[in-house]
Amino acid sequence: MTFLDFEKPIEELYKQIEKTKEIAEKTKVDMSSTVKELEDSILELKKKIYGELTPWQRVQLSRHPERPYTLFYIEQICESFIELHGDRNVKDDKAMVGGIGMIDGQSVVIVGQQKGANTKMRQYRNFGMPNPEGYRKALRLMKMAERFNKPVITFIDTPGAFPGLEAEERGQGEAIARNLFEMAKLKVPIICIIIGEGASGGALGIGIGDKVLMLENTWYSVISPESCSSILWRSWDFKEKAAEQLKLTADDMKSFNLIDGIVKEPLGGAHANPDEMAAIIKKEIKKYLAELMPQSAAERIAKRIKKFDAMGEVNENL
């Protein structure tokens, strides 16, 4: 298990449990009551620590190295899934995955950014930063979903769209813009779930939906706290402050009506109990599909456009 800086007190208690167990083993003395006590204090401590997370700590949790990624959830949620590749134009983007799957008898099209779990895979997945062909692959699959009248689920987890030379040559801006435009008027239901990082246009590029949900320990913002700190404070040292100022947590986003719902994570974050997290997500998807499927395409599209059109705060007359 990897512990973040603010989780150190929990790590200490886990170490104590290990030691107690060792002593018990050696001395053959029954220490189960001590272990039980320690376990209880871990639970208490976790409740306390995770009950009062700062925005920056949530950003850290959203990037936890053991946090589950898109393909894990797909495997857990779908009884069957076929991954589909390529944008039919340039190549297959490994940072964006997608395919068609079955959730309790309902076939759906799923797309999402994919990160890697180790150094080699992180590189292979380009750290979850898609190129234009990734967004175009996602759009190709969403258009297919529309043709066959299948709902679309998107999993968002990206530090941003890739800022590369080829990405610009192939129109990163146009690719994202096109997705925003096409998703706004896609005839089938769209559910978008932020499962990790929701960084700017790179996240929004698959983020226009009838329901946009955020897991409890994720963030969604126009810029990462680090980049914001470097631009506005001209130093990398104000990331905690930037995280606070950007109001990027799920609670903030829900209170501004910029998202539709928050999905609770297991105690300690999604990585503490990935199976439970997947089960919760599946339940949420089914709940919202049941709400969205009976509506007509025209009704959904009109509501979707109206929802995004209402986003913004201005002073009209002064």
Next chain:
Amino acid sequence: MSWFKRRIQGITTSTREKKEAPDGIWFKCPDCKSAIPMVDLKDNLYVCPKCEFHSRIGSKEYFEIIFDNNEFKELMPEMIAKDFLHFVDLKPYDQRLKDTIKKTKLKDAMRSAHGKVEGFDLVVCCMDFAFIGGSMGSVVGEKISKSIDYCLQHKLPLMIISKSGGARMMESAFSLMQMAKTSAKLTLMTEAGLPYISLCTDPTTGGVTASYAMLGDFNIAEPKAMIGFAGPRVIKETIKKDLPEGFQTSEFLLETGFLDFIVNRKQLKSQLAKLLAMFR
């Protein structure tokens, strides 16, 4: 002969004490370095008469160039930004807004107007770079959205002139959602069969490029404008290589297939009229 000798080394005038060169007499072209009388530059629509460099201008100048007799009806002229998040970086956003409004005499980074171009009706939303780097916040999104409503109501074509450093960070996710809002709203123009022209000018970057600037039925640009999603410095740091000459310019985008054509500012009005005539 100490008159001709610098006795104290280095530049001793502090930045605070430096005086800005008075505007309005001479213009030094940043491209060919020629000094041009401001009057001549203005007559030439702020295009360098020597090298055709298009200097940055604001909504006031574009409206003057585009609309017949500089006659137009401004839409939502009083709308200003709201510091909804009470954002404070080196300066509170609220204060930054007040200072910028005072300094630029603009209300925000976009103005919208309805006028005629050689007799053809057109609604123009024009960004102002002078206002916090032409950053896109709620006002920019709302003005585009309401301008589209106006177009739909009166069956009018729309042009958006982009000139932006990208999103307005002080409005965080609200700023981000303006990309979604404007793109979603543009689908209604398509639905209604009304043409939308996107004119990209120097610079068009970030969230603006990744939304309405690239969604025109016609994507056009001024010559040599910087147009891109990621900033050149970020790309350079990512790929650890120098960027090729002319990277992220209008000419580059025309070559890679993202622009319909490049238009010199001096032909902008006639070209627009020619295009609008096709949709009469």
